[in-house]
Amino acid sequence: xxxxxxxxxxxxxxxxxxxxxxxxxxxxxxxxxxxxxxxxxxxxxxxxxxxxxxxxxxxxxxxxxxxxxxxxxxxxxxxxxxxxxxxxxxxxxxxxxxxxxxxxxxxxxxxxxxxxxxxxxxxxxxxxxxxxxxxxxxxxxxxxxxxxxxxxxxxxxxxxxxxxxxxxxxxxxxxxxxxxxxxxxxxxxxxxxxxxxxxxxxxxxxxxxxxxxxxxxxxxxxxxxxxxxxxxxxxxxxxxxxxxxxxxxxxxxxxxxxxxxxxxxxxxxxxxxxxxxxxxxxxxxxxxxxxxxxxxxxxxxxxxxxxxxxxxxxxxxxxxxxxxxxxxxxxxxxxxxxxxxxxxxxxxxxxxxxxxxxxxxxxxxxxxxxxxxxxxxxxxxxxxxxxxxxxxxxxxxxxxxxxxxxxxxxxxxxxxxxxxxxxxxxxxxxxxxxxxxxxxxxxxxxxxxxxxxxxxxxxxxxxxxxxx
Numbered sequence: 001x002x003x004x005x006x007x008x009x010x011x012x013x014x015x016x017x018x019x020x021x022x023x024x025x026x027x028x029x030x031x032x033x034x035x036x037x038x039x040x041x042x043x044x045x046x047x048x049x050x051x052x053x054x055x056x057x058x059x060x061x062x063x064x065x066x067x068x069x070x071x072x073x074x075x076x077x078x079x080x081x082x083x084x085x086x087x088x089x090x091x092x093x094x095x096x097x098x099x100x101x102x103x104x105x106x107x108x109x110x111x112x113x114x115x116x117x118x119x120x121x122x123x124x125x126x127x128x129x130x131x132x133x134x135x136x137x138x139x140x141x142x143x144x145x146x147x148x149x150x151x152x153x154x155x156x157x158x159x160x161x162x163x164x165x166x167x168x169x170x171x172x173x174x175x176x177x178x179x180x181x182x183x184x185x186x187x188x189x190x191x192x193x194x195x196x197x198x199x200x201x202x203x204x205x206x207x208x209x210x211x212x213x214x215x216x217x218x219x220x221x222x223x224x225x226x227x228x229x230x231x232x233x234x235x236x237x238x239x240x241x242x243x244x245x246x247x248x249x250x251x252x253x254x255x256x257x258x259x260x261x262x263x264x265x266x267x268x269x270x271x272x273x274x275x276x277x278x279x280x281x282x283x284x285x286x287x288x289x290x291x292x293x294x295x296x297x298x299x300x301x302x303x304x305x306x307x308x309x310x311x312x313x314x315x316x317x318x319x320x321x322x323x324x325x326x327x328x329x330x331x332x333x334x335x336x337x338x339x340x341x342x343x344x345x346x347x348x349x350x351x352x353x354x355x356x357x358x359x360x361x362x363x364x365x366x367x368x369x370x371x372x373x374x375x376x377x378x379x380x381x382x383x384x385x386x387x388x389x390x391x392x393x394x395x396x397x398x399x400x401x402x403x404x405x406x407x408x409x410x411x412x413x414x415x416x417x418x419x420x421x422x423x424x425x426x427x428x429x430x431x432x433x434x435x436x437x438x439x440x441x442x443x444x445x446x447x448x449x450x451x452x453x454x455x456x457x458x459x460x461x462x463x464x465x466x467x468x
Contacts, residue, residue, distance in 0.1 A: 001028040001108065002336055005124050005133040007116045007140060007279070009033045009100050011040040012318055013309030014139030016325025018103060024333065028108045030131055031100055032124070034115040039093025041141050041310070042318045045161045048092060050184055051353065052085035053164060057191040058356040065225065066395050076192040078167040085164065118280035121302050125280075135304050135332050139325070140279060142272035142310035147176070151239035155247045157266040160185055169193035170264035174249050176236060177269030178206050183218070183354045183361075185269055190226035191356060198261045200251060201232045207418075209350065211367050211402060213382070214418045221355050221398050231259070239266070274311040295343030297328040306332070317350065347434050348414070351423045359399055362426040365414030365433040368404050377407040381461035385419040388454045396420035403439070403458040410438040410466055415458075421451050428455070439463055 004021060008014040009031035021027045042048055056076050064073045104111035117125045124131045144159050146152060158166070160181050173189060175182055178201050189195045199222075205215030222228050233254040240248050247266045252258050276288055286292070286301045293312040299305045306328040309321035324344055331341035348370075352361040371378050385391040385399040399419030406413055415429040432442065444459040446452040 002026055002134045002332075003028045003030065003132065004135045004137065004332060005030045005032065005116075005131055006137040007032050007124065008138065008309070008311075009111065010035045010038040010096060011139050011141050011309060011321070012042055013141075013311075013321040013325040013328075014137065015040070015096060015100060016322045017137050017139065017306075017308065017329045018100065020326055020329030021332065022103045022106065022109060025108075026336075029103070029110070030124075030133070031104065031109065031111045032116045032126060033100070033111075033113065035113075037090070037093055037097070038113075039089075039096045042321075043092045043096060044089055045164060047318055049085050049089050049164050050160070051357065052088060053081055053192065054184060054188055054353055054357045056081045057188045058358050061187070061191050061225070061356050061358060062395075068395070078169075078192065081192070082165060082167055115278065117278065118284050121284045121286075121305065133304075135306065135335075137328055138279070138299075138305065138307040138311055139309050140275040140311050142316060143275045143277075144268070145271045145273040146268065147236070147270050149236055149239060155239050155241055155266055157247075157268045159268050163189065163267070166193075169195055172196045172246075172263040173198075173265045173267050174247060174261055174263045175199040175267045175269060176249075177267075177271060178202075178230070179208075179269070179271060180352050181271070182269035183207070183352050185267070186228065187222065187226055187354075187356045189267070190228055196227045196263075197229070198249075198263060199228055199230045200234060200236060200249070201230050202235055204232055207352070207354075207361055209348075209363055209367070210361065210416055210418070211369065213400060213402075214361060214416055217398070217400055217418055218354060218359075218361065221359055225355075231261075234259075272310060272316060274313055276311065295345070296331050296341040297324055297344060298331070298341060303335070319349070320346065347430065349426065349430055351426055353423065354418070355398075357423070358396065358420060359418060360421075360423040361416070361418045362422040362429075363414070363416045364426055364429040365412070366404050367414055367416055368402070371404050371406075371413050376413060378413065379405050379407045379462055379465040381405075381458045381465065383454055383457050383461070385454065387457065390451055390453050391420060394420065401425075401454055401458060403455075403462055405439045405462045405466070407466070410440050410463075411436050412439050412442075417454075419454070425452070425455065428452070440466065 006014050010033040103109045114126045119125050207215045234251040237250045246264045248262045250260045293307045297306045308324040308328050310316045327344040354361050382402045386397040401417040404414040412432050439462045444456040
């Protein structure tokens with residue numbers, strides 16, 4: 001029997017590896033996780049509970065935003081939001097745990113609810129027991145990244161986890177971190193929490209993976225619809241407490257000038273780092289520095305040790321973590337059969353539930369810049385949401401979309417959308433991009449009044465450009 005030890009079996013990546021290997025007759029599985037209650041970051045503290053709270057804020061925003069509605073705008077009952085969120089996440093996490101525990105009912109599978117430490121390249125210690133593994137899968141996820149900033153140890157702050165559990169908020173806040181987490185949490189704090197916010201943006205605009213117009217549009221949507229100030233091209237210099245118990249953040253702008261912002265609370269949405277503390281990598285040949293995990297999901301220092309999900313720092317996205325887990329399992333089987341492990345490759349497919357999910361950003365495949373850098377000659381089409389009657393009729397006219405097409409053969413290379421239901425469009429565009437479809441062969445008819453009218457316009461504009 002080939003023995004595979006999975007450290008972090010409750011998470012999305014670890015569970016995916018286990019699920020792929022559990023039916024293999026020649027594989028012995030040891031599944032380890034110390035999670036309490038356990039279920040993985042996405043389920044307990046990430047993408048799923050965040051959508052719970054965002055939806056409450058979205059309902060209030062749309063009621064407030066629509067001038068056709070009269071009467072007092074309702075408040076968000078934060079206690080009810082958190083109670084329902086907790087009820088749902090407990091159920092989802094329980095389902096994940098049950099799936100792992102049911103695997104452990106098989107004779108060749110053992111689950112251990114404890115902390116694992118690597119003793120050497122092949123030995124894993126759990127409590128007083130040691131397990132010799134032919135393969136080790138590290139799927140320990142990620143932890144909050146607290147930046148090394150002068151004064152950070154002297155001030156209190158809230159993370160996204162704290163926000164998801166909060167039933168009250170102060171009047172004002174300073175936000176550090178305006179990536180995925182910040183883009184989603186900021187309008188929730190402003191809408192449901194009624195907060196006045198200052199959000200620090202290091203670059204000229206947010207959403208690094210998007211063409212500039214999308215970041216500019218996001219800034220407009222945020223500053224026009226909520227009590228949010230977003231200073232750009234600035235970096236944090238130091239933090240300190242104020243006399244009334246608040247926080248003061250000193251920043252420096254790109255031109256060398258400095259300023260300071262004060263608020264009641266500091267919010268840290270500064271990303272995440274791999275959870276490796278206590279794992280015992282110092283006892284092994286594995287050094288988690290730089291590109292320490294290959295595209296095959298094998299560590300560069302040990303072919304039999306795999307690292308999947310957030311822990312490998314490649315792409316901290318749920319669906320990617322699961323696909324990396326599938327890849328690792330397949331490659332373990334390839335290795336055992338004497339074959340060559342294959343790299344995990346995916347089409348860029350990201351969604352940010354910005355604007356409370358009313359105005360989400362989505363990108364599938366290339367943007368214009370990345371397509372050109374990859375050597376393509378491209379044609380593009382851009383449409384404003386306000387160009388289409390459906391967006392207007394649904395009172396969601398903000399936003400835009402863009403299609404990128406290969407000028408040589410018409411292949412759709414990528415799409416971006418920052419508009420109502422862009423998250424739903426993403427699946428349709430994933431099919432188009434991954435199948436390498438020619439834009440001229442896509443039907444450009446929607447059944448009015450449906451939102452794909454916007455995409456039909458992009459199709460027609462690109463086809464016209466190709467014909468010219």
